[in-house]
Amino acid sequence: MKFLKYLLLTLLTLIIFGLGSVVALYYYVKPELPSVETLRDVRLQIPMQVFTADGKLISQFGEQRRIPLTLDEIPQQLKDAILATEDSRFYEHFGVDPIGVARAFSVLITTGSIREGASTITMQLARNFFLTRERAWMRKVKEAFIAIHIEQLLSKDEILELYLNKLALGHRAYGVGAAAEVYYGRSLDELTLAEIATISGLPKGPSILNPISNPPASVERRRIVLRRMLDEGYISEEAYQVAYDAPVTARLHGATIEVSAPYLAEMVRHEMVERFGAEQAYTSGYRVYTTVESKHQLAAEKAVRDNLHAYDERHGYRGPVNRLWGEFTASEEADQQQQNLINPETMAIPENRGVEPWSAEEITAYLSRQPMYGPLHPAVVTEVGEQSAVILVREGVAGASEVELDWAALDWARPYIDESTQGEAPQQASDILRAGDHIWVRRPQPDAPYKLAQIPGPSSALVAMHPNNGALAAVVGGYSFQMSQYNRALQAERQVGSTIKPFIYAAAIEDGYTLATIMNDAPITQWNPGSGSAWRPRNSPEVYDGPIRLRKALARSKNVVSVRLIRSVGVDRTADFMQQFGFEAGDIPRNESLSLGSASFTPLELTRGFAVFANGGYLVEPHFVARIEDVNGEVLEVANPVQTCADCVLQDLYENWWEHELPQAPRVLSEQTAFLVSDALTSAVWGGGSWPNQTGWNGTAWRAQTLRNRNISGKTGTTNDVNDAWFVGYGSGLVVSTWVGFDNLEYSLGRASLNPNLGRDRQPIVGSEAGATTALPGWIDFMQVAMEDFAFDPFDLPTDIVSVRIDDKTGKLSNQSDYTSLFEYFISGTEPTEFVDVEGNSPRLFEDDDDELF
Known part of the structure; x- marks a missing residue:
């Protein structure tokens, strides 16, 4: 009894001492403990x-890639796997598991080393939010107190x-x-038991146990x-x-991108960072909805790429990207130098290039390291037949897959000499x-066979805009964002040529x-004494x-008439007038070359300017963010664009935005x-x-006639030496601009001769580029899709506009009803008052007086 009494007293003393030590330890570390109240409102x-x-x-x-889920959205099997592996008594302990602590302590006593951490899920949560992974006794003490x-x-x-939402899993x-x-490119509820078990094993070592970096270790875990x-007892x-x-089925998956629009995505990213700052923009779970419909954006991407390939094919083949075995001839070396000159993207010569052909395994391994740009796939020629x-x-x-290219996939590829x-x-x-050529191939249509291709030499951009509110309907800044992040739609200020004439x-x-x-469409020569x-x-x-x-002169883009008009109106007055369309004063040259398009604007700026004509005279602000939602789908911001009229009806696709x-x-221009x-x-x-x-x-x-719509308005544009090609076309519901040109201004778009292998049916464009x-063919390709959804109705006839019959040649009033006359629109009070002289007298010309002919 005496012994039992001392034993109980000793145990009581130890318990009191232990409790006192815990209390003392708590007060010792209390100043360093973080407040966990933030967990109530964790972000x-x-x-x-x-x-x-x-x-x-x-x-x-x-x-960080994160898809927050509620506990109800997480499969029970995954919760079972985590609990079984990380904390089987999670629902029984108070944040610290005494049984687990005792087990870890006994292992320490018997082995002399720490082999079990005894951390509960709550303790791991405390560490993940408030502490580091430092292996120290004091950290474990803090972890336990925070967990409680x-x-x-x-x-x-x-x-x-x-x-489960906080875990770092590699x-x-x-x-x-x-x-x-x-790891699997699927949602949790679509995973197999093996895949769930793989994910559940990651918390112990996400960098060394994940199935991509270390498959064998992942299998063991x-x-x-x-x-x-x-x-x-969770599984049978x-x-x-x-x-x-x-087997291991994991591989690295990016975000499940449904529509590839990287230039648009980068525009949104930049704007969001400008609005909210980088940290808030990237971590707050914002859901940004753009003004662009997927159907129209995909059509724009395809139109730009197909048009560039069409240009490239009529100008010839620049040779292979590389040769994996065999040597280049002197002419092939020149071709490759030309290819690298036009496309600075260079390919390193493989170390094992030699005379002997590579095995299929070597080729496949090589191809797996090559990039893919849009529709372009890298390929290696293994065998060359007579016409295949x-x-x-x-x-x-x-x-890699083995594919045969037939003659129709190759016959366009006559040698490129220069532009x-x-x-x-x-x-x-x-x-x-x-054999041994590293080449590019593409499918013109999703189910079409492959054909020989190459990275296009020139670049291109396309901008589509709603004229009534400035919302972008599509935007493409180049052939491939992966190749070049330079957004030509927004950043490329290029001379606009004849698109200036409207x-x-x-x-x-x-x-x-x-x-x-x-006006007199006749040559002009002006002497400049200074130069x-x-x-x-x-x-x-x-x-x-x-x-x-003037109607005919504008439609046929007569340069000298444009020069005579700017002389008559005045260069300064014209330049000031153009600022009303949103163009910056510094971008408008104040000399007569302005009339021929020496000004440089971006495709977006030019689209906005033409929208003034399309919407009846109003200046709208381009925008591409329709609304911003938080992670829970609550709307935080809605676009507030200016609109051309208080009661006009938006396109059906967008009527619920605002x-x-x-x-x-x-209003910047009269209706x-x-x-x-x-x-x-x-x-x-x-x-x-x-x-x-x-x-x-x-x-x-005239090529736009293929769209069979009489209400399309448009203007072509070509600069000196054919460095830039433009087309801006529009209707009542959409304005679209396309631009094509080399990023390197030293290159002209040149001209193409007819390829006899193709004939006019397969190569309809021959002669000088313009x-x-x-530019117009790409615009047509896009519009064949867009016109299904956008209005191209006749423009509303404004008040004070009258229509009178005039003579085709003189512009005077006519009583004739045959081909010699036509109806023309006039602002009321400006219509002609004099009838045409049936005797055939010459028409009155508006001439400038400062021509100096010699």
Whole structure:
């Protein structure tokens, strides 16, 4: 009894001492303990996501990939796996597991080393939020105290939910939802037991146990998780065995991008950082919905790429990217140098290049390291026949496939000599390819066979805008964002050529001219005493029609008429007038070359300027963010664009964006002038005159007739030496601009001769490149899709606009009702009052007085 008494006293003393020590230790570390009240309002770092207007994911930005899930959204099997592996008594302890602590202590006593950490899920949560992973006794003490506090503050389910969403699981995946996407490209509820067990094993060592970096270690860890699940009764023996033997199926998956629009995504990223700062933009889980519909954006991307490939194919083949075996001939070396000159993207010569052909395994390994740009797939030629070739082509992550290229896939590839010269058309495949060539191939359509391709030499951009509110409907900044992040739609200030002329004509109409005014389409030579040289603006082509009505002069893009108009109106007055369309004063040259398009604007700026004509005279602000939501889908911000009219109806696709009255856009041009310019630009597409009576004529944009819509207005543009090609076309519901040109201003777009292998059917564009032949075809391709959804109705006839019958040649009133006359629109009070002289007297010309001819 005495011994028992001393034993109990000793135990009591130890308990009191232990409790006292714990209390003392708590007060000792208390000043260093963080407040866990923040867990009540915890904000996990969630990446920003960017969507199309119809809810398709374009991109996401953020250091951490995270898909927050509620506990109910997480499969029970995954919760079982985590509990079995990390903390089987989670729902029984108070944040610290005494049994686990005792077990870890006994292991320490018996082995002399720390082999078990005894950390509960709550303790791990405390460490993940407030502490480091430093292996120290004091950290463990703090971890335990914080865990006990957390258990007092949150329920067990809340703790488990936070834990599963906070876990770092490797490859920038945070939380089990993101891990499922990163490793398997699927959501949690779509995973197999083996895949769930793999993810559940990651918390112990996400960098060394993940199935991508270390598959063998991942398998061993997966099997440990499965054994714990079996021991806890969560799975059957049969399910255990199936998952135990399952192969490793994980591979790295990016975000599930539904619509590739990287230039648009980068525009959104930049704007969000400007608004909220980088840290908040990247971690707050913002969901940004753009003004762009997926259908139109995909059509724009395809139109730009197909148009560039069409240009490139008519100018010839620049040779292979590389040769894996065999040597280059002298001419092939020159071809490769030309390829690298036009496309600075260079390929390193493989170390094992030699004479002997490579094996299929070596080729596949080589191709797996090569990039893919949009529709372009890297391939290697393995065999060349008479008019065919066999290649191994990389197809995504699925390795390489053997494909035969037939003659129709190769016959375009005559040699490229320079931008204006092509070699002889090939007669057999060996004229084009050799075994060992590293080449590019593409599919023109998703189900079409592959054809030989190359990275296009020039670049391109496309901008589509709603004229009534400035919302972008599509934007493409180049062939491939992966190749070049330079956004030509927003950043490339290029000379606009003849697309400037509608603004010159608008200034003239505001100055009293009419579409029936007769100007002299004749050569101009102006002597400049200061420079001792003459300025001779010329038409392109160099054809002069003499007296010509302004409508016809604009539609046929007569340069000398544009020069005469700016002289009459005045250069300074015209330059000031153009600022009303949103152009910066510093970008508008104040000399007569302005009339020929020497000003440099971006495609977005030019689209905005043309929108003034399309919407009846209002200046709108371009925008591409429709609304911003938080991570829970609550709307934080809605676009508030200016609109052209208080009661006009938006396109059906967008009518639910705005629930408030939008501010009125400022009027910068009279409705009458906007209508007259737009109507005149329909003649650039449809021409005029009478073809049966041999007076018919085409406008420069006649190829757009293929769209079969009489309400399309448009203007082509080509700069000196064909460095830039433009087309801007529009209707009542959409304005679209396309630009094509080399990033390197030293290169001209050149000209192309007819390839006899293709004929006119497969190569409809022959001769000099220009706005009508280089930019317009891409515009047409896009519009064939866009016109299904956007209005191209006749422009509303403004008040004070009258229509009278005039004589085709003189612009005077006419009583004739045959092909010699036509109806023309005038601002009321400016219509002609004099009838045409049936005797055939010459029309009155508006001439400038300062021509000096010599």
